[in-house]
Amino acid sequence: MTTQINLNGQISDDAFISVLDHGFLFGDSVYEVVSTIEGKPVFLAEHLRRLRQSARELELTIPYTDTRFADEIESTLKSAGNQESYIRIMVTRGVGELDLDPVSCTRPNVLILVKEAVLYPKENYEKGIHLALVSVKRNHKESLNPGIKTGNYLNNMLAKMEASRSGAADALMLNALGYLTECTTSNIFFVKEERILTPSLDCGILAGITRDVVIRLARENGFPVEEGQWPPEALEQADEAFITGTVKKVMPVTLLNSRPIGDGKPGSTTRKLARLYDDYLQRIMK
Known part of the structure; x- marks a missing residue:
């Protein structure tokens, strides 16, 4: 199975986020899971809409437009080359002080993980x-x-x-x-x-x-x-x-x-x- 990870626009088969990212420290992140059919994301607009709604509830800024998300997802799918894929989109609060107050976090991280789809039995x-x-x-x-x-x-x-x-x-x-x-x-x-x-x-x-x-x-x-x-x-x-x-x-x-x-x-x-x-x-x- 081929897995590709797009972290802030850079695609690789591995990626690392700082231990000071509030997504790691406090679970301060939002995410969506998208499936593909014939290699194309299903209900992407609906998933991105819900991602933004979740982010608003957390007062978390999402730095990508929907067009940027679609382009990055397409690039990551192409790099992975799977017949069908599981796509996980995550936006974390980003790196900040070891403090519950997120005010020190000024740059959210955007992660798009693509792996080969695994079907249920x-x-x-x-x-x-x-x-x-x-x-x-x-x-x-x-x-x-x-x-x-x-x-x-x-x-x-x-x-x-x-x-x-x-x-x-x-x-x-x-x-x-x-x-x-x-x-x-x-x-x-x-x-x-x-x-x-x-x-x-x-x-x-x-x-x-x-x-x-x-x-x-x-x-x-x-x-x-x-x-x-x-x-x-x-x-x-x-x-x-x-x-x-x-x-x-x-x-x-x-x-x-x-x-x-x-x-x-x-x-x-x-x-x-x-x-x-x-x-x-x-x-x-x-």
Whole structure:
């Protein structure tokens, strides 16, 4: 696999950032992950828009225009030469004093990491995956808002570790009020009596780009979609479930805490939405 790293416009197969960068010291950074189809970034404009929104919430200046980002990404993809790539865009606060106050950080660092795309096993889509409802709670949105995509991922990491200990593929977290939120790197949907249900943004989740597209496609194709506050019992009693994400796309969930959801197989609504999403990607990338 070929990995190329673009740090502030310089491309190499390795890169180094000072230990005094506040992104390293305090997780003071924002990031996005972008996939490619036929070598072209998917939903790049939407990802850059969310990157800038995250940066605004942190009062972090992004030194690149969208055009500069697109040019640097294209150059890095060309240098990597992969058939399909995983692209990680990061903007850190930059080097400053060993102090929580970022006032001494005057030059943000921009890092674009490109590596060969690694696809999830086909079995995940044919049979579905196992989620664990973990004890780790999602960050309160009035503390570190999950709607801000920062480099501080300790909350998600702890949830993932707990899920792994139980043999699950991923963790599903509740908020402080006991309602469903999201998984460590994806949004959750479930189906009950032909209604598609998903936690609302008010629950404290990231506004997923794939999530938004799936909601729109579902409504355009006659599926009723409800965003709301759902207790874990609602998912336990669901007919089917799936998660969405940039790399995962639409992935069925068939087990929750080792118990089957519905009949324990990917449901018809999930399969239909997966096809609709794949077809949509093919159309927009032509």
